[in-house]
Amino acid sequence: xxxxxxQERERPTVVTRTARPxxxxxxxxxxxxxxxxxxxxxxxxxxxxxxxRGVSAERLLxxxxxxxxxxxxxxxxxxxxxxxxxxLKFPNFxxxxxxxxxxxxxxxxxxxxxxxxxxxxxxxxxxxxxxxxVAMPLVGLVAMAVDRVVYRRLRRQNAHLVxxxxxxxxxxxxxxxxxxxxxxxxxxxxxxxxxNPALTLPFNIRVRADQLFILALALVMMLGVYLLLxxxxxxxxxxxxxxxxxxxxxxxxxxxxxxxxxxLLGGALAAAGGTMYGLSSQLxxxxxxxxxxxxxxxxxxxxxxxxxxxxxxxxxxxxxxxxSTAFMNPTYGPAVAFVLMVIVLLVRPQGLFGRSGx
Amino acid sequence: xxxxxxxxVTAGYGDSEILHDVHLRxxxxxxxxxxxxxxxxxxxxxxxxxxxxTPRHGxxxxxxxxxxxxxxxxxxxxxxxxxxxxxxxxxxxTAEENLDMGGYLLDESVLPERKERVYAxxxxxxxxxxxxxxxxxxxxxxxxxxGSALMLDPALLLLDEPSAGLSPxxxxxxxxxxxxxxxxxxxxxxxxxxxxxxxxxxTRGYVLASGQNRVDGxxxxxxxxxxxxxLYLGG
Numbered sequence: 001x002x003x004x005x006x007q008e009r010e011r012p013t014v015v016t017r018t019a020r021p022x023x024x025x026x027x028x029x030x031x032x033x034x035x036x037x038x039x040x041x042x043x044x045x046x047x048x049x050x051x052x053r054g055v056s057a058e059r060l061l062x063x064x065x066x067x068x069x070x071x072x073x074x075x076x077x078x079x080x081x082x083x084x085x086x087x088l089k090f091p092n093f094x095x096x097x098x099x100x101x102x103x104x105x106x107x108x109x110x111x112x113x114x115x116x117x118x119x120x121x122x123x124x125x126x127x128x129x130x131x132x133x134v135a136m137p138l139v140g141l142v143a144m145a146v147d148r149v150v151y152r153r154l155r156r157q158n159a160h161l162v163x164x165x166x167x168x169x170x171x172x173x174x175x176x177x178x179x180x181x182x183x184x185x186x187x188x189x190x191x192x193x194x195x196n197p198a199l200t201l202p203f204n205i206r207v208r209a210d211q212l213f214i215l216a217l218a219l220v221m222m223l224g225v226y227l228l229l230x231x232x233x234x235x236x237x238x239x240x241x242x243x244x245x246x247x248x249x250x251x252x253x254x255x256x257x258x259x260x261x262x263x264l265l266g267g268a269l270a271a272a273g274g275t276m277y278g279l280s281s282q283l284x285x286x287x288x289x290x291x292x293x294x295x296x297x298x299x300x301x302x303x304x305x306x307x308x309x310x311x312x313x314x315x316x317x318x319x320x321x322x323x324s325t326a327f328m329n330p331t332y333g334p335a336v337a338f339v340l341m342v343i344v345l346l347v348r349p350q351g352l353f354g355r356s357g358x
Numbered sequence: 359x360x361x362x363x364x365x366x367v368t369a370g371y372g373d374s375e376i377l378h379d380v381h382l383r384x385x386x387x388x389x390x391x392x393x394x395x396x397x398x399x400x401x402x403x404x405x406x407x408x409x410x411x412t413p414r415h416g417x418x419x420x421x422x423x424x425x426x427x428x429x430x431x432x433x434x435x436x437x438x439x440x441x442x443x444x445x446x447x448x449x450x451x452t453a454e455e456n457l458d459m460g461g462y463l464l465d466e467s468v469l470p471e472r473k474e475r476v477y478a479x480x481x482x483x484x485x486x487x488x489x490x491x492x493x494x495x496x497x498x499x500x501x502x503x504x505g506s507a508l509m510l511d512p513a514l515l516l517l518d519e520p521s522a523g524l525s526p527x528x529x530x531x532x533x534x535x536x537x538x539x540x541x542x543x544x545x546x547x548x549x550x551x552x553x554x555x556x557x558x559x560x561t562r563g564y565v566l567a568s569g570q571n572r573v574d575g576x577x578x579x580x581x582x583x584x585x586x587x588x589l590y591l592g593g
Contacts, residue, residue: 233462236451240459243448249430250408250440251506252463 035348039316042340043323050326058204063322065201069211069280071318072218076273077291078298078310079225080143080266086242086305087262088151090164095270095295097175098139099288102271103278104183105135110190121209123196124279132275136268143267144260146171152256172289179285188283214276221272222311225265229307234261242305293334294321297341303354312352316340359422360385361514361545362407362438367416367426369406376402377569379416382547384514389536389546391560391577393553393590399569400549401443404518407547408440409433420514435463439507443518443549446503449492453483453502456491460506469509476505479535497528501535508539515539517548521555533559553591557581565590 028034050060081095109131116125150167198206229235241248241258248255274288281287298317302309317337324336344351362384370376376399384390392400405411407418409430418426420436434440439460448456457473464472477484480501486494491502500520507515520536521529529552537559540546550556557563560577565586573586580586 233458233466236455236458237462240448240451240455243450244445246410246430247442247445247448248459250410250434250442251459252431252434252510253459254431 030348032348032352035344035352038343038347039340042320042336042343046320046323046326046336050323053327055326058206060323060326061203062206063326064319065205065207066211067319067322068315069207069215069218069318070322071315072215072222073273073277073280074291074294074298074318075311075314076218076221076269076276077288077295078302078314079222079307080270081295082299082302082305082307082310083238083242083262083266085299086307087238087245087259088155088164090161090168091296093165093169093292094146094171094175095168095266096288096290096292097172097179098143098267098270099274099277099291100179100283100285101142101175101288102135102139102267102274103283103287104179104188104274105138105271106131106275106278107183107188107190107283109134118191118194121197121199122213123191123194123208123210128190128279132272135275136271137264139271139274140264140267142175143263143270146175147259147263152259176285176289183283183285185285188278190279190283210279214280217272217276221269225269225307228265234258238262290334293341294318294337297337297344300341300349301344301351303351306351306353309351309353361388362418362420362547364403364407364418365416367403367406367413367418369402369411369413369416371402371411375414375569377406377413380566380569380571382564382571384545384547385561386513387540387543387545388561389540389548389559389577391553391556391563392547392549392566393556393563394566394572395590397568398566400566401518402569403566404440404442404516404547404549407433407516408438434510437510437512438514438516439510439512440516441503441507441518441520443522447491447499447506450490452488452490453494453498454487456502456506457487457509460509463510472509472511476508479508479538480505496523497525497531500524500528500532504532504535504539508544512544514545514547517546519549519551521550521552529555554581557591 047060077095077099080098081092084092110127113127113131116127118125150171151164154164154167196208196210198208200206229239237248237253237258238261240251241253241255245255248258277287277291294317298313299310301313301316302311317340320336320340321333325333360383362382364380364382367377367380368375380399380403382392382403392403394400402411406413409425409428413426416426417424420438423436425433425436448459451459454473457476458469461469461472482498483501483505486498491499494502504517504520517536520532524532533555536546536548548556557577557580562575563577563580564574565572565580573580573583
């Protein structure tokens with residue numbers, strides 16, 4: 001049995017001791033408002049830097065709209081990461097590989113399905129959502145199988161959490177190698193050479209129809225996750241198990257089953273995120289690995305274990321990442337996520353929506 | 359036939375052995391108090407009954423069925439529920455969601471009626487049912503914890519220090535609630551620091567010290583026993 005999670009125990013309600021100025025300043029710096037301010041400053045710096053480089057307001061708005069879409073992709077990945085952390089308390093470094101696997105599974109099914117007419121203005125036909133819907137549960141099953149073979153064994157032995165993290169890193173390399181073997185190191189496109197011209201929206205925002213589809217799909221899935229966690233029995237059991245696994249067992253919840261569902265859900269969402277990432281750019285065996293940093297940054301920013309927080313964090317990081325490309329080489333994009341993550345860790349390690357006091 | 363019978367239970371964590379050859383019995387409808395100094399192994403015995411600690415030797419039978427070494431989520435199906443001493447509520451969930459989790463094994467259609475019964479016992483919870491339990495006071499949390507354990511309508515309720523951390527007034531309230539629950543026919547096994555109060559309302563009591571049985575008998579008899587008074591009730 002794992003050691004019981006630290007719970008908020010009774011705290012004395014009356015605190016008569018007056019805080020010293022140093023403590024008060026520290027409390028102020030660690031507040032949610034201060035963290036939001038710090039994030040706002042990062043955005044202000046990005047916008048000012050873009051202005052100095054002569055980037056138009058329309059271009060910035062378009063980039064921000066792209067960023068929201070990228071945030072949707074990161075968010076879909078982060079939800080699985082944060083749910084698994086919530087229930088099992090270890091950072092799953094192989095989550096990026098599940099993202100990649102999802103993208104390639106969709107790619108594989110597309111090759112089997114007959115190609116329909118593109119659903120203009122989208123670049124793809126009906127076969128694309130079908131392939132995605134097949135890939136999602138399959139990646140979920142892969143995640144479940146990995147848990148069954150690797151992590152469950154470690155759970156049974158009451159292994160140290162560091163061992164779980166190391167095992168997940170090993171699984172990341174293992175899964176990536178499988179992808180190399182199956183599909184090779186080259187780039188792939190879902191629809192090579194097919195045009196997807198940008199549409200012009202109000203305020204002269206230019207986005208491609210595919211990007212709007214990505215955003216809509218991400219929103220629908222997040223609504224689904226919300227309903228699952230808040231309204232269904234298994235969703236509540238997931239939150240309960242994340243909160244206090246020992247008590248969950250005592251209340252009659254089969255926590256192993258809850259863990260299996262958590263992997264299924266996390267893997268399926270990762271697959272959706274990967275497929276959308278592949279649609280917005282191209283498929284590479286490292287694509288998920290590069291998303292790992294922004295996903296972790298979003299998870300930490302939102303308060304690790306909190307799916308809604310991860311979503312908020314993902315949107316902030318997605319927009320910051322895209323806006324930075326207005327004046328920086330896009331290869332440095334992950335640095336923005338990294339800077340934001342470091343700010344969160346320095347100012348308020350429990351994140352935007354984490355419990356205060358750690 | 360006793361409801362719960364533990365015999366020769368030896369258990370511990372890692373290399374340390376905490377319980378040595380302990381026995382305990384709870385009959386239908388009884389309140390049994392488990393008292394003794396800190397570190398006597400009272401909570402460990404509760405955990406052993408509930409499968410959170412696996413006994414190394416001995417047997418634990420509930421209604422004549424061996425439950426020693428079973429998983430907690432299987433033990434709870436037999437008709438006994440447990441309120442741990444600490445971390446006994448889901449702080450991130452609302453009071454109502456906590457009760458839903460208490461009734462996780464039930465068919466969804468029975469949940470409203472069971473929740474009504476808990477709210478009848480603890481009217482305060484009805485008002486605050488949509489509140490997150492992490493924001494509630496210690497007394498309210500204890501109500502949520504006991505209420506969740508009552509959702510399955512168990513035959514035996516295990517309470518580990520229900521009065522811990524509560525103000526004297528709330529302690530009396532919780533004890534009154536426990537008697538009320540017992541009056542409906544539910545047997546109760548409770549660990550208590552508040553030994554005098556616990557023995558006063560208990561049918562029988564067990565004194566545990568250093569992981570071994572010391573004395574047991576009717577609650578009143580233990581209260582009157584000068585030796586028990588001197589050693590375990592603080593004179």
